[in-house]
Structure formats: structure tokens, C-alpha cells
Amino acid sequence: MEKTTMKRSRQRDAIVAFLKTRKDHPTADMVYQEIRNEIPNISLGTVYRNLAQLSERGDILRLPCDGKVDHFDADTNPHYHFICNHCGCVKDLELPYDCKLDQNASVEFEGIIMKHTLLFEGYCTDCAKTI
Amino acid sequence: MEKTTMKRSRQRDAIVAFLKTRKDHPTADMVYQEIRNEIPNISLGTVYRNLAQLSERGDILRLPCDGKVDHFDADTNPHYHFICNHCGCVKDLELPYDCKLDQNASVEFEGIIMKHTLLFEGYCTDCAKTI
């Protein structure tokens, strides 16, 4: 996964380009469905492989969502997210990543804390009206 | 899932009793493997069903672990957890659940924030020595 040994591919370029146009943090399958419009025979495995590779390299963010399917974000600036328990949509929060949380947690913990994931849950604006 | 319409079962009692003896937050499969010693023909589906039911009722906690398999905790007092990126073990942190996080996040968010999940990652004491 070193940057030097990476070869470009039309498929990966399309995936990155697509993610950059979106602020709603698509899932692997959503990426797949979208890219198929442009590259009809792209394989779902290719999408998964590239999303894994890109997030491994830090070119995109993988957003774990409490047991539900992962979402992906082209905005690599560390920030927190919200997931709607009704429709499943994922939204950005303006809160920046708080390093103090890691420091505080480290105080009484014997191992090494490197980072944290923080996900807020509730109902999005639209679903809050409906329910 | 109302408490009034629940019938006791030997299997569920065994699952709860087992979880209460453990502080390492077993997974569904770990629970299954353990309970089989006592009830050899228990079904894995029964374990999943009861763990879902119990966590739904708030009798145990389901711990989502960033895309990895869920772990379960008989200590229902809200608290945060740590997962080791090397061995996958899950440990308690002494930090209590911080309601202010939800309040802060709500300030600039239009929907309704009800709760959050916060998981710390890094290397546990044992793995920190090895690596």
C-alpha cells in the first residue's frame, strides 16, 4: 500500500471523483451503483478494494456506523458524524476531532490509545418531522 | 418486547449469568461456545435472539466495535470502551458517559441527537509490549 507502488486506474479515479462530489457519505454499494453509469462493467469487488485501499492510505475516510454498513467520506479532515436511526442517512457535524478525549482516556488506561471514533445518533431533520 | 410478556428460559438465564461473570465483553459466538458446555444443544440462533432481546430491553449492553463483531456487556451503566487493533480485545474505560457531548453536538445540528457511541482504539497492555 505504499504510494510509490500504486498504479492509476480509471475505476479508482472515478470512485474518488464521485466521492468528492458528494457530501452524504455514500456506502460501498451506493458508490458501485453510481459508478456503473460511467463504467457499466465495474466489479463490486473493485469498489470494495479501492475504498479499502484509499481509506488505508488516508485519501478518504471510512466511517464505521455502529454495526451498520460503512460509509465513506472524501473530506479527510477529521470530524464527527451523525446517523439517523430512522432513515440511516449520515451527516457531518461541525465539531472538530477532540484530541483531549484521547488524552483523558489515556490517563487511567494502561495500554496505548491512538484515536477514537465518535458517532452521534438520533433523528435527522426530515425524519424528526415525520415521526 | 414488553417485560410483561416475557417467559423465562433456561437458555436466557444461562446467557445472562455467564455475561455477569465476565468483564471481557464476549461476542455472540463466544457466548455460544461457552454456554454449550452447560447446554450442549443450544442453538446459535437462540444466543443471537436473546442477546438482541436483552440489549433491546436494556438488560445488557451491545457494544458496536467499528465494523467488527459486536461485543456484549452485562454492566449496563453507560461507560466507554477500548478495542485493541491488534488482538481485538475490548476493555472498559473509567470515563463515564458524557451527556455534554450530546448537548454540544445538538447546538449546531438541526435534527435530534439522542445519544452517541464513543470507542477508543489503540493497543492493549499486552499487545503494546509485543509490537
Added chain:
DNA sequence: AATAAAAATAGTAATTATTATCGTTTATAG
């Protein structure tokens, strides 16, 4: 431009974790 090696691909199979189905068993209220 031709070529060779590595990387990436499409298509498919396999895996993993979990949920659903269904006929049978069991708990419990009356």
C-alpha cells in the same frame, strides 16, 4: 514504439456474521 513486470480488473466463488423460518417444546396464567 516495443516490452516486461507489477498492479488492477471483472467475474465468480467463498466466507462471515446475522436473521428468518418453521415445526416442536416449554413456561405460565387461568
Added chain:
DNA sequence: CTATAAACGATAATAATTACTATTTTTATT
């Protein structure tokens, strides 16, 4: 004691993801 609904075991099905493999594509070097 009995009726009813909950819970069960066994198995099948599903969903998401990963692995495999033969082929294609990229890219550095001639």
C-alpha cells in the same frame, strides 16, 4: 390441567464483504 403464546433447535436464507484467478492495463525501461 389445559390453553396459549413464548421460546426453542435446526436449518435455510440473507447481506456484506473478502478471496481467487485468469485477463487486462499501467508504467518504467529499453
